[in-house]
Amino acid sequence: MPSTPCPTTGSYDYLASLTEKVGGLDLHYGYWSGPDDDTPIEEATDRLTGVVVDRLDARAGELVLDVGCGNGRPAVTVAERTGARVTAIDVDERALERGRAWARERGVEPLVSFERCDALAMPYPDGAFDAVLVFESTPHFAPEPLFAELVRVLRPGGRLVVEAPCLHVPVTGELRPRLAAYFEMFQVHSIEQAGTYVEILRAAGLGVDAVEDLTEYTEPFYRRILERLDTHRAELAAEYGAGTVAWIRDGIADWATIPSGSVLITARGPDRPASADGVEVP
Template identity: 75%
Template sequence: MPDTSLPTAEAVSDAYDRLAALTETLGGPDLHYGYWSGPADDTPIEEATDRLTRVVVARLAAQPGDRVLDLGCGNGRPAVTVAESTGAWVTAIDVNEHALERGRAWARERGVESLVSFERCDALAMPYPRDAFDGVLVFESTPHFLLEPLFTEIVRVLRPGGRVVLEAPFLRVPVTEDIGPRLAAYFEMFQVVSIESRESYAETLRAAGLRVDAVEDLTEHTEPFYGRILARLDTLHAELAAEYGAEAVRWIRDGIAGCATVPTGSVLITARKPFG
């Protein structure tokens, strides 16, 4: 579901600067979906988002000494988890310098600062040579891009035989006239370009030259996310309004509530760059 006006990297960075503290209060520092066993699972949001990080990172199957790119790394939690759990060298990129600083601090705290490099760059024009990485992690960063140019650049920097692991939100229903308005506040808040269908991710990966090995629908595990974020927001409303302003809280609630009314899900795709 593309938007015709594409946000700049600076606009995306500015959006996260405005909203980072508030969104982390609501959803924790990982800045992505949580993973629950089902509606009865009362795992706190912060633990559930870490659980999803570990599910996604496991699909990389990285080894000590591998070179992994985390594209759109945010606060760096997945990048640090890759380094901690596999011993791989990780290059974590983002357009937001404050997020990168948070990532560097987290890597130092976890004792893996020598394995993770946090770098500011545009994912559509990366300063890395062809075949530079053994694996690429794309963790809920696709909404900021048109898929075709993004996947083309990923294929360029991925070595033959290298693996791409992508986790992303997707639309579970065809696009209709009423969906756009319900997502408008969310798109504006985070400078989103599109939320695609599950099939379009796999089709565009194949068109870019990758072999898709697995497509996993995680929706049953991630579905509680928006409801739990809204419940936390309503519980903390007075406190949040006092700290961040009533208008900011109303704005972010409208965006999350709009998303909650649209049938979305989470897809986890593993793909490889063929040899030859």
């Protein structure tokens, strides 16, 4: 596979700036009712944020952790809708600054703290948070150490909500090379099958309350991204270079052919027996 042609090879920041232009500032899947739903990407990503925040079930005064918060829009939505106090963490200072600005604009700055730190070694005490949100940040980590650290900072019985890209097939030798461009492009460590995430959560001591396959609602996302890339190809090429735009388009187009989707998992911290025995994994 050729290396990325962008001038800062492997730079997630650089590519994020481009993808924001076609996918919006949320940098996560959108949610559509079906193939005939022509909702714009920005509204569809807001819709998915609403679905995920509803599952978090946060309440006024609770302490919520948003892991890998990106530009901070879901963290701000949590504060707006629930009155909870949110600590939003990421390693991208540019994204954190955008989150702070968005919190000020939405009038919830006192409720949302944006902090730069490593999700695998957080500076928070054990049991510090009532709820933890992991919104499409799992691909950047090995899931076992990530979930272990989340369990550590989650209070007993606290709520964990994970929305994650997932594969619907095992990674075979034939599939691995087809994942490579997408993984390099967005600095992906791993994307697992839904059942694997559930097994790791259970092994970490969490009780899994629900596993929802959102694939039918998120499926239009990459098609819409490719349409926008094609529509704005000339202007994007003028800003980023034709090679970079072509590399991104080819990588996303290849990823879109792989059996994948989105899973939404709600779980609780280990203060009671796991409730997962009766939960079906789609």
